[in-house]
Amino acid sequence: MSRILIACGGTGGHLAPGIAIAEVLQSRGHDCTLLISQKQVDSALIEKYAHLNFHKTPGQAFSGGVTRLLTSCWSLLSGYLFSSKLVKQEKPDLVLLFGGFLSVGLGLAARFAGVPVAVHEANCRPGKAVRLLKHLATRVYLPDGVRLKGLPSKRVRYLGYPVRGDVKHCLKVEAWERLGISVSNKLLVLIGGSQGAAALNDWVTEHFESLAKSGISVYCVTGLGKDAASSIQGVSSSGEAVSATFVPFSDQMGDVISAADLVISRAGAGSIAEIIRCRAPSILIPYPYAADDHQQANALMHERHGAGMVLAQDDVGKLLGEVKTLIFNDWMLSKFKSNLERLDRFDSGARIATDIEELCAARALAESDKMESAL
Secondary structure (H helix, E strand, O other): OOEEEEEOOOOHHHHHHHHHHHHHHHHOOOEEEEEEOOOHHHHHHOOOOOOOEEEEOOOOOOOOOHHHHHHHHHHHHHHHHHHHHHHHHHOOOEEEEOOOHHHHHHHHHHHHOOOOEEEEOOOOOOOHHHHHHOOOOOEEEOOOOOOOOOOOHHHEEOOOOOOOOOOOOOOHHHHHHHHOOOOOOEEEEEEOOOOOOHHHHHHHHHHHHHHHHOOEEEEEEOOOOOOOOEEEEEEOOOOOEEEEEEEOOOOOHHHHHHOOOEEEEOOOHHHHHHHHHOOOOEEEOOOOOOHHHHHHHHHHHHHHOOOOEEOOHHHHHHHHHHHHHHHOOHHHHHHHHHHHHHHOOOOHHHHHHHHHHHHHHHHHHHHHHHHHHHO
């Protein structure tokens, strides 16, 4: 049995794949501890995973400005000192890092302690933490087609984004029942990532009357800290009951996405991976202020695969027309679904877990050889 520390907190895009990997490794008899942030989103996401071991750690995201820069530097130092103590206590066989502010301190502490480091980058444009940590890593997991300058190819594996086991494709009628909604015609689902997207939430409220007349119901995950759960009722032009349901958070994302005829979403790597797993045609609206503009890169790659379409936030005025055109175009939706199925070609979590096991075994063998040589 190996002991693995996983730094994956701060956003749903980091935490969800950490959970996915930990579940596979734990099922194979390994001991995993997941380091998460003290943010509300982390606390909400872990509620249904009581069988996993989570450890809340201090830390703050990197940001600009002199004062914030100093705060970030202090946060980095504190994170390193905390991680160094944790590594000495836990004596892990490997640390797995998913980027973000929690990864840097643990990566440095592990490296100085001689513990192998594996890094996972989910986005098509690697973030600052991963660009730094690549120099410390024994293994780097990257999306297909992504390159990191100065990183030897022998250290890279292209194994995709691990999706949690409970996020899976199901029949729409089954998803509607579990979500407690009734859909008379078409269902449009909006998800803004773990933080929500105010622009998308406001768009629903503004255009629901028009959507309702066309027979389009709506299910909108507004994001933690937004308004409480609510609903709006409407009637289609043919007299059918139509509704818009708003929930601040859902731990049933497999059902939420599978329920949809069409999804409108931000373009975080996690959201896209779950959209692929649940075979949902989508319109992606990249968050224009995402670090390194990584959401734009993610969205364009998804569109190039013919799995959905991209709309810039500046063009959100065209969104209503695009939705009405696409959601009733069964041929195009079928084409998207076919390409989505092609993209979901293997279980990333299982493959990454197997690679981690091999890295741990290689370290154990090296340690054994070292002890024999000393004797």
